[in-house]
Amino acid sequence: MLLDTIKKELAAVALSTEEEVSAEDLAATETPETVERAEGEAPAEAPEGKEEEKPRPPIMETDYRAKGFHLDVQVAPDKVVEAAKILYKENFFIEAVTGVDWLKEEEFEVVYDYNNMAELCRVVVRTRVPRSTPQLPTISEVYAGANWHERETHDFFGIEFMGHPDLSPLLLPEDADFHPLLKDYTP
Amino acid sequence: MNPIPEVLRLVIYLTCLILFAALNAAYLVWVERKGAGHIQRRIGPKEVGPFGLLQPLADGIKLMTKQLFLPAGVDPVLFKVAPILLLVPAVMSFVTIPFSETLVARDINLGLLMIFAFASVNVLGVLIGGWASNNKYAVISAARAVSQNVAYEIPMLITVITMVMVTQTMNLNEIVMQQPNIFKWYVFRFTASPLMPVAFLIFFICSLAETNRAPFDLAEAESELIAGAYTEYPGMGFGVFFMGEYANIVIGCAVTTILFLGGWQCPFGLAPGWWWFLAKLYLLIWTVVWIRWTYPRVQFYALLNLSWKVLIPISLVNLLLTGAMIKVF
Amino acid sequence: MSEFALSQTQETFVMNLGPQHPATHGVLRVKLTMDGEYVVRAEPVLGYIHRMHEKMGENRTWAKFLPNTGRMDYLHALAYNHGHVMAVERAAGIEVPERAEYLRVITTELNRISSHLLWFGAFVLDLGGFTPLLYAFDDREQILDLLEGVTGSRLTYCYYRFGGVYNDVEDDFLVGTKAFISRLRSRLPMYHGLVTKNIILIKRLKDIGPIPPDMVTRYGATGPVARGSGFNFDLRKNEPYSVYPEFDFDIPVYTECDSMARYMVRMDEMEQSMRIIEQAIDKLPEGPVKAKKVPKTLKPPAGDYYCAVEAARGSFGVRIVSDGTNTPYRLKLRSPTYSNLSLFEEASEGMLLADALALMGSLDLVIPEIDR
Amino acid sequence: MSGYFTELFTGTKSLAIGLGITIKAFFQPVVTLQYPYETLEMKPRFRGHIQLTQDEETGESKCIVCGMCQKACPTGCITVAGKKPEGSKKKALTRYILNFTTCSLCGQCVESCKPNAIEFSKDYNLASFDKNDFIFDLLKRLKEKS
Known part of the structure; x- marks a missing residue:
């Protein structure tokens, strides 16, 4: 099955929990479930017991019916290109690239959505970059379609994709120097 | 012998012809819009006057009262000359058109030749207009118009040569007189060449292409080139272009009528006169309108392919066949 | 016509196609570098009606984002409603009654037909034929009337709610829909006679604007663009959502990769949508149209969720990142045409201007959806 | 060949x-329909701007000033105010302002209204040169109607 094959192949690039895990990376592998909004009006919703849960494995199959995707892979920022190459070899196509601003953890999460046309298999590749130096390599050489998605992510979050051919604002005005989807952005 | 001096007669005729061309342009727009409306199952203009009949007047007033400004960077002389260059040859061509046996401004022996001489000039109007506009869309349009006209002049003239071989005259009135009834119309003159209906079609298609009409309206393809060579023209500059376009359509259809459909002759040999000519003319013009609102636009290479691969070979075959027929019979 | 070799020494000029141009159907600007009539480089410039829906989503509750979804793809607004509603239902674990699902399918498929009809007209208009546009509008108007009777609006629908639909349909809608389907069935041969089989149109679309399968994968193109390049990929079949598995329908796939293939895919899809609607009306169960247990203030458990639907132009995906509060932490909207248009630059290289516009028309652009 | x-x-x-x-x-x-001369009847569910419904007995608005519509509105185009008249338990509506320029006709206000005090009107001829014409005082409109 495609899911098993791709899981096996992606395990090579997924963030490994045993070796070379710095304190920062540990935070990265933490489940986003424990995150609460800074000024949420109703903070009591997240159950207390959740914090005792183990950190999420870097590569895991998710419950498709509940989540909407099959495989969730955490990779180091410099491994996204390798992951993209593996997925490209298996004829996956890129659906979207986007970012999430985790203000509390001072990190950006960059999320790559892949899907396969032959057999339904949605793979989510995520990586975390520090908010102060949001840099990671571009995958637009593997997936030409990622070009615009990365430009859009750069527009909205200011995440820099190293080696990207043209990171000028795409959806925002040409002279825009702001990044509206940052949680601390005020117009 | 003639009560009216020749010069005065010509002036009167010319005035009437210019009026005829202008009125035709105005009301052909109305016919076009009304026809398009009903073909698309709506009614078209209806507000100004009964059935929208005064709409052309309103449009004309609007165009005339608009400011005639020169866009930045245009060539001021050529920009103004271009619309006239399109309209004048068209009006000039009317001079030799026989509306009836006697109703003709100047019955000259080389009428057919003169019309085609003028027809070749009018493309200059589009070319100069497009060039002078200092607009990239207009330049592309001008280039398209010229190459299209050159490509379609060839099959058209080959067909005309065939016709001249058959009629043995270039006098339009004489050509009409050779076709007294429907069986003697050149479109059905199978004794001259069995390919006569095809020749008629070729000539009609070529006149569509020569007048930049849909589906050959590449020069003003509105979904590609906005309004082509006319993009920059304001007010009456555009209006004159428009008049020239429609005058060209009338000329094209008039020549088709004269060459193939017996001009002012009645199909049944009864009461020949200008009314028959006009009836046939407007029937053809209606066909032009009908075609416009039916087909999508052809692509440029398809246009040239049609000319070089279909129209020219067939018209050449027709030419040879006609020559052989004349030789044999 | 890509055999034309571009020479380096030749002079090129830059032409702006848009933001106001008849062929872009909205405020899209394409910066064309032209060599005569040949396109050397076509660079789409986006963002003229960018409204930052994603930020708006972060600042309002889940339910308050509903009207926004209808304003992205104004031609297939109900699919966008559906995508958002389904994503939130998945996150919050809301069960939808069966009748509501059927109503969603009927209305969204009607909307899909109306979207394809408008595309059909506008595409032929791009190619210079004006009349088919108004014939298509005539039919589309019937759909809008039907949908107006149900949803209350004609274009930017806001009909689906979390756990169901806004209100139940009446019988005259079902009768009217059936009448419309038999009407459209009789009109489609007319469209094919007037347009599809027309030699001029065939000459303009056949082998024009090839999008090879490899390009589809690299750019992530979906919808009719992928299906015209030989991919049997339709989320209604591949990722069966709602009650689509209950129906018997086919996915039209053409392997020619040219503009004609994309054209045929959409024309055939209309017929398939009609089949779905007919079956849905026949099977329509009785029951409530709204789930009972929908909390007033939705607070989906924290985590991220993805949900995609097949809109008229491709797969529309909604990624939700919830932090357990009543507003989304992050709402990512993946619009299909954004990916579809991004391949235009590569696909249009070396084409004639008119062919490039035919290719652009065959991608079926809706600019508000690209710009979001 | x-x-x-x-x-x-x-x-x-x-x-x-x-x-x-x-x-x-x-x-x-x-x-086609020749619009200014012929008009269509609006569908019963047509969503025009909202208006207050009339209580059949009293002729007054049914509104209980709960503020649910105001809360449900995505664009915040509804402003409701009310006060308790002397000796009454229920609040009475004193002001209902709809800013139609930002309304997106989503219907969430009508849906949220428990006493069915608001409904969609069938008005569609709403063109005006002045933006202020679209700030409707619905209570005034109700009184004018009755």
Whole structure:
């Protein structure tokens, strides 16, 4: 099955929990479930017991019916290109690239959505970059379609994709120097 | 012998012809819009006057009262000359058109030749207009118009040569007189060449292409080139272009009528006169309108392919066949 | 016509196609570098009606984002409603009654037909034929009337709610829909006679604007663009959502990769949508149209969720990142045409201007959806 | 070579079919509605701007000033105010302002209204040169109606 094959192949690039895990990376592998909004009006919703849960494995199959995707892979920022190459070899196509601003953890999460046309298999590749130096390599050489998605992510979050051919604002005005989807952005 | 001096007669005729061309342009727009409306199952203009009949007047007033400004960077002389260059040859061509046996401004022996001489000039109007506009869309349009006209002049003239071989005259009135009834119309003159209906079609298609009409309206393809060579023209500059376009359509259809459909002759040999000519003319013009609102636009290479691969070979075959027929019979 | 070799020494000029141009159907600007009539480089410039829906989503509750979804793809607004509603239902674990699902399918498929009809007209208009546009509008108007009777609006629908639909349909809608389907069935041969089989149109679309399968994968193109390049990929079949598995329908796939293939895919899809609607009306169960247990203030458990639907132009995906509060932490909207248009630059290289516009028309652009 | 003639023939035939279709349409009745002279009746569910419903007995508004519509509105275009009259338990509506310029007609206010105090109107002729014309005082409109 495609899911098993791709899981096996992606395990090579997924963030490994045993070796070379710095304190920062540990935070990265933490489940986003424990995150609460800074000024949420109703903070009591997240159950207390959740914090005792183990950190999420870097590569895991998710419950498709509940989540909407099959495989969730955490990779180091410099491994996204390798992951993209593996997925490209298996004829996956890129659906979207986007970012999430985790203000509390001072990190950006960059999320790559892949899907396969032959057999339904949605793979989510995520990586975390520090908010102060949001840099990671571009995958637009593997997936030409990622070009615009990365430009859009750069527009909205200011995440820099190293080696990207043209990171000028795409959806925002040409002279825009702001990044509206940052949680601390005020117009 | 003639009560009216020749010069005065010509002036009167010319005035009437210019009026005829202008009125035709105005009301052909109305016919076009009304026809398009009903073909698309709506009614078209209806507000100004009964059935929208005064709409052309309103449009004309609007165009005339608009400011005639020169866009930045245009060539001021050529920009103004271009619309006239399109309209004048068209009006000039009317001079030799026989509306009836006697109703003709100047019955000259080389009428057919003169019309085609003028027809070749009018493309200059589009070319100069497009060039002078200092607009990239207009330049592309001008280039398209010229190459299209050159490509379609060839099959058209080959067909005309065939016709001249058959009629043995270039006098339009004489050509009409050779076709007294429907069986003697050149479109059905199978004794001259069995390919006569095809020749008629070729000539009609070529006149569509020569007048930049849909589906050959590449020069003003509105979904590609906005309004082509006319993009920059304001007010009456555009209006004159428009008049020239429609005058060209009338000329094209008039020549088709004269060459193939017996001009002012009645199909049944009864009461020949200008009314028959006009009836046939407007029937053809209606066909032009009908075609416009039916087909999508052809692509440029398809246009040239049609000319070089279909129209020219067939018209050449027709030419040879006609020559052989004349030789044999 | 890509055999034309571009020479380096030749002079090129830059032409702006848009933001106001008849062929872009909205405020899209394409910066064309032209060599005569040949396109050397076509660079789409986006963002003229960018409204930052994603930020708006972060600042309002889940339910308050509903009207926004209808304003992205104004031609297939109900699919966008559906995508958002389904994503939130998945996150919050809301069960939808069966009748509501059927109503969603009927209305969204009607909307899909109306979207394809408008595309059909506008595409032929791009190619210079004006009349088919108004014939298509005539039919589309019937759909809008039907949908107006149900949803209350004609274009930017806001009909689906979390756990169901806004209100139940009446019988005259079902009768009217059936009448419309038999009407459209009789009109489609007319469209094919007037347009599809027309030699001029065939000459303009056949082998024009090839999008090879490899390009589809690299750019992530979906919808009719992928299906015209030989991919049997339709989320209604591949990722069966709602009650689509209950129906018997086919996915039209053409392997020619040219503009004609994309054209045929959409024309055939209309017929398939009609089949779905007919079956849905026949099977329509009785029951409530709204789930009972929908909390007033939705607070989906924290985590991220993805949900995609097949809109008229491709797969529309909604990624939700919830932090357990009543507003989304992050709402990512993946619009299909954004990916579809991004391949235009590569696909249009070396084409004639008119062919490039035919290719652009065959991608079926809706600019508000690209710009979001 | 035979392909050449086949294409010529089928092409000409397809063009003739096209002409036949358009000329048939030419003689068919028009389908458009001559708008200012003819109008359609609005569908019962047509969503115009909202208006207050009338209590059949009292002729007053049914509104209980709970503020649910104001809360449900995505764009915040509804402003409701009310106060308790002397000796009454229930609040009475004193002001209901709809800023129609930002309304997106989503229907969430009508849906959220428990006492059915608001409904969609059937007005669609709403063009105006002045933006202020679209800030509706619905209570005033209700009084004018009754």
